[in-house]
Amino acid sequence: MAAGGLYVLASERHESRRIDNQLRGRSGRQGDPGRSKFFLSIQDDLMRIFGSERMDGMLKKLGLEEGEAIIHPWINKALERAQQKVEARNFDIRKNLLKYDDVMNAQRKAIFAQRIDLMKGDEDVSETVTAMREEVIEDIVAEFIPENAYAEQWDMEGLDQSVQSYMNMDLPVKDWAAEEGIAEEQITERLMEAGNKASQEKAEMFGEMWPQVQKSVMLQTLDHLWREHLENLDHLRSVVGLRGYAQRDPLNEYKSESFEMFQGLLGQLRRAVTAQLSMVQLVNAPEEPEMPDMEGMQFEGAGADEDLAEEMQYGAAIVANVAAEDRDPEDPSTWGKVGRNEACPCGSGKKYKHCHGRYS
Numbered sequence: 001m002a003a004g005g006l007y008v009l010a011s012e013r014h015e016s017r018r019i020d021n022q023l024r025g026r027s028g029r030q031g032d033p034g035r036s037k038f039f040l041s042i043q044d045d046l047m048r049i050f051g052s053e054r055m056d057g058m059l060k061k062l063g064l065e066e067g068e069a070i071i072h073p074w075i076n077k078a079l080e081r082a083q084q085k086v087e088a089r090n091f092d093i094r095k096n097l098l099k100y101d102d103v104m105n106a107q108r109k110a111i112f113a114q115r116i117d118l119m120k121g122d123e124d125v126s127e128t129v130t131a132m133r134e135e136v137i138e139d140i141v142a143e144f145i146p147e148n149a150y151a152e153q154w155d156m157e158g159l160d161q162s163v164q165s166y167m168n169m170d171l172p173v174k175d176w177a178a179e180e181g182i183a184e185e186q187i188t189e190r191l192m193e194a195g196n197k198a199s200q201e202k203a204e205m206f207g208e209m210w211p212q213v214q215k216s217v218m219l220q221t222l223d224h225l226w227r228e229h230l231e232n233l234d235h236l237r238s239v240v241g242l243r244g245y246a247q248r249d250p251l252n253e254y255k256s257e258s259f260e261m262f263q264g265l266l267g268q269l270r271r272a273v274t275a276q277l278s279m280v281q282l283v284n285a286p287e288e289p290e291m292p293d294m295e296g297m298q299f300e301g302a303g304a305d306e307d308l309a310e311e312m313q314y315g316a317a318i319v320a321n322v323a324a325e326d327r328d329p330e331d332p333s334t335w336g337k338v339g340r341n342e343a344c345p346c347g348s349g350k351k352y353k354h355c356h357g358r359y360s
Contacts, residue, residue: 005033012040013079015086046082096251103255104233107262111226118219125214129277130199132270136166137191139267145184151177166271167195168278198278205282213280221272229265233258332356 008027014020020038027034040047118125144159156177163171171194176187203210236257243253327345328334335345344355351357 005035007034008036010036010038012044013038013046013083015046015083015090017080017083017087040079046079046086099251100237100254103258104230107229107258110262111222115219115222118215118222124211125218126203126211129214129218129273130196133167133195133199133274134192136270136274137188137195139270140166141184141188141191145187147184151182163191166275166278167191167198168275169194169198202277202280214277217276217280218273221276222269225265225268225272229261232261236261 006027006029008023010020010023024036027036042048140159140162144155144162146153154177156174160171160173163169163173171191173187173191176182176190206213236254240250240254240257243250324345326334327336329345329347332345338345338352338357340351340353340357342352344350344352344357346356348355
């Protein structure tokens with residue numbers, strides 16, 4: 001423009017009126033001169049989706065020819081109605097997405113609250129670990145010894161394998177099941193007693209490190225399972241919308257299934273922590289081996305052993321510095337440590353790095 005302002009020339013209208021207004025605002029910032037103008041076509045996405053066929057027929061009846069500019073208030077009203085429909089649709093989409101995020105956020109709060117408790121330095125997690133182990137025992141007993149089932153229907157083989165997997169203990173559970181009048185409550189109590197005893201032995205073996213070991217295992221396991229849970233929630237969220245074709249509310253389906261997945265996460269956490277703590281062992285770091293005293297060491301043997309002994313003796317000899325007059329030009333073992341730029345002790349007149357030093 002002659003006054004030096006900005007002229008905004010747009011080739012289409014956007015779905016959101018807010019973006020159009022932002023473009024218009026660029027043409028006159030803080031009272032500066034400017035102007036804006038929008039051109040659009042009947043074939044634009046916004047017009048094509050929202051009633052362009054009806055408008056096209058109406059314009060033909062008015063006798064307008066192809067390529068002729070159309071300037072009419074009806075066009076602006078039609079565009080505003082189309083933009084309002086798109087904005088309302090996008091608002092509903094964002095509102096629906098927030099509902100899905102609320103479901104995930106509730107689970108996130110529960111996990112992070114537990115994680116913060118674990119990270120407190122003065123917090124003892126022994127009671128939490130014990131409660132986890134007892135719940136695992138109750139779960140596996142209920143899995144292989146169904147309620148109100150006869151002793152012949154008990155799966156003691158599966159119970160024995162689960163005890164070895166989660167508690168790392170070889171207990172005579174099959175012999176317990178063969179006892180007269182034994183019940184699942186008694187088996188559960190015996191397993192809990194054995195688990196508490198093994199945990200006490202671990203605590204005595206690790207000493208003051210045991211609380212920190214428990215915290216570390218719980219934190220690592222919780223973080224790993226939570227990452228997997230978030231991926232599973234993303235997969236569920238991407239496919240749950242198809243439930244609408246079955247006349248079911250996708251949001252309610254997402255809430256119910258995500259809750260079941262969260263309960264499964266807590267169960268996996270209990271089992272993983274119990275299994276890892278039962279298998280953790282205290283290993284002493286190996287001591288660094290002392291270097292042998294090469295002086296005075298004698299080597300015996302023949303053939304390859306003699307060559308090895310000669311190489312080791314020669315290697316021991318070059319460690320120390322030897323005076324030039326004490327070096328025998330014919331015996332490299334008497335040279336000691338020779339500098340790279342020194343004259344070679346063999347008497348060739350070359351530097352050591354260009355003579356015998358090339359082969360060392």
